[in-house]
Amino acid sequence: MLTVLIGAFRVPDLRKKLLFTLGLLALFRLGQVLPSPGVDVVAVRECVGSARGGLFDMVQLLSGGAMLRLSVFALGVMPYITASIVMQLFSVMVPKLEALRKEGHQAKITQYTRYLTVGLAVLNATTIVALARAGQLLPGCARPLLHDQSLLAVTVLVLTMVAGTCVVMWIGELITDRGVGNGMSLLMFTQVVAVFPSYMSTMLLMSPFAFVMILVSGVFLVAAVVFVEQAQRRVPVQYARRLVGRRMYGGGSTYIPLKVNQAGIVPVIFTTSLLYLPTLAAPMLGEEVGGWVSRTLTSGSDPLYMAVYVLLIVAFTYFYVSITFNPVEVADNIRRYGGFVPGVRPGRPTAEYLAHVLSRLTAPGALYLGALALVPLVAFAILKDPGTQQNFPFGGTSVLIMVGVGLDTVKQIEAQVQQRTYEGFLR
Structure with missing residues (x-):
């Protein structure tokens, strides 16, 4: 880097x-x-x-x-x-x-x-x-x-x-x-x-041991997120040669990269925005109903809140992936350009195969997002010190944003560097 x-x-x-x-x-x-x-x-x-x-x-x-x-x-x-x-x-x-x-x-x-x-x-x-x-x-x-x-x-x-x-x-x-x-x-x-700087400095002043433990766990968490974010299933696509006039076009092979986390950070943002509504509505629901909402649906340490949080993330992940990746449209584009997935017939069988692969990938991706979002909530429940809870910096959402955007930006910079120094490869 x-x-x-x-x-x-x-x-x-x-x-x-x-x-x-x-x-x-x-x-x-x-x-x-x-x-x-x-x-x-x-x-x-x-x-x-x-x-x-x-x-x-x-x-x-x-x-x-x-x-x-x-x-x-x-x-x-x-x-x-x-x-x-x-x-x-x-x-x-x-x-x-x-x-x-x-x-x-x-x-x-x-x-x-x-x-x-x-x-x-x-x-x-x-x-x-x-x-x-x-x-x-x-x-x-x-x-x-x-x-x-x-x-x-x-x-x-x-x-x-x-x-x-x-x-x-x-x-x-x-x-x-x-x-x-x-x-x-x-x-x-x-x-x-x-x-991050304010969180880490406050943590260091309050508890050096907790600072070291959180720093070590954060390194492992970042490494795990990088591993999953880079993981993908490559569906091979073979293109047949076509004779146009006296010239031969096409041929070769490529692949469709299907990421394990195909939805990215969007389901977590959706769920966070949706779960903020009970916080806004609690003061207007009366003392009894509003108090129950405040105790259960606005507290990250409540088991009901955690369960609803994970279920909404999983549901939004499946929903977002289903509307952003259309297997029928992808299969039609492959067939239109003379391509096919080896061992699968073009057209509808290809669309069904892509949908099957995508559903198999979405399940671990949704569970990965849910587990990642639970990291700060579980940490808040384990760390009994209120000051430590307030300054726990390595939340799943923050790590996912940092790793995802960081990897994408570095890849773009690297591509532009290689594009401008392409002459060096010819020497």
Whole structure:
């Protein structure tokens, strides 16, 4: 990895792309620590320090500590990622969007994604500001989080967060177009990595033994995630030779790479977003029902919460894989170009074979995601020290984001380095 980065900085145009990407990432982090107008920074800092565990740590992780601090980029990349996932689902289920996708009109789908991002940002910002205004954003916080709770001040705060989301979306697209790697993935990677230094330093000061144990377990966890993320089933495809005029075309063999974790991080994000709804709805359900919801569906140490968490991840994994990989369409494309899977007849038998292989791979992939997501919850249940629980950094979601985005970005940089130094292979 270091060799790839050193080689990338030796290429002038690639060095400019890397520096451009790093500059935008630094601007993104600046917006995440910049407080929004009308927010009591001292009160927010004290309340965030006391509200720990469960979904609050997950929200802090996925927003880089910005959402609960009500910063300018408080919503981070979550509205855009949610909108992208929704549009990806709609492009399979809605005939008009499916026609646009098949015809190659990706620009229109991207424009619809931007509109949906703004709509989700307005909804999320309004909800967060309303909870902060009512004193329900951070339970147990006695101090008001806003200096001015008038309608004008709240409107300015909501507009600031929505504008920050639009700027984040623009930064992500700039990185994708002019920088290195996928912009939104790198922004999410930055959010996750940003909270690690504070977690690790606090852990070291509180318990050096726990720091060493967590560090060792984190290394093994990262190695396991790398192993599974790189694992794939290669379905061989053979192409027959075709005689066109006096020339022979085609021939050769290739393969279809089916990953064990075909769904990626999407099911975990879906489940986390869905399980955050009981936290928002608990104060409005009354004392008896709301208390039961708060004890069971918002606490990561509750067995019912763990069971629901894993079941939703498995269900979302199967659902997402089924709509993003169409065996019938893949089999038709293989047959159209004169290809076939050895030992399987083209057409419907190939589609059935691909569906069978995909279902066999999805089962361990879904269980892998569920087990990975349970790592921080089980650690919270084992570690009885509240301070240790608050600063457990190696959650399954964070490791999956770091490893996935890191591997993909390094591969893209390596490909660009090889492309620009291709002359050296001819000598």
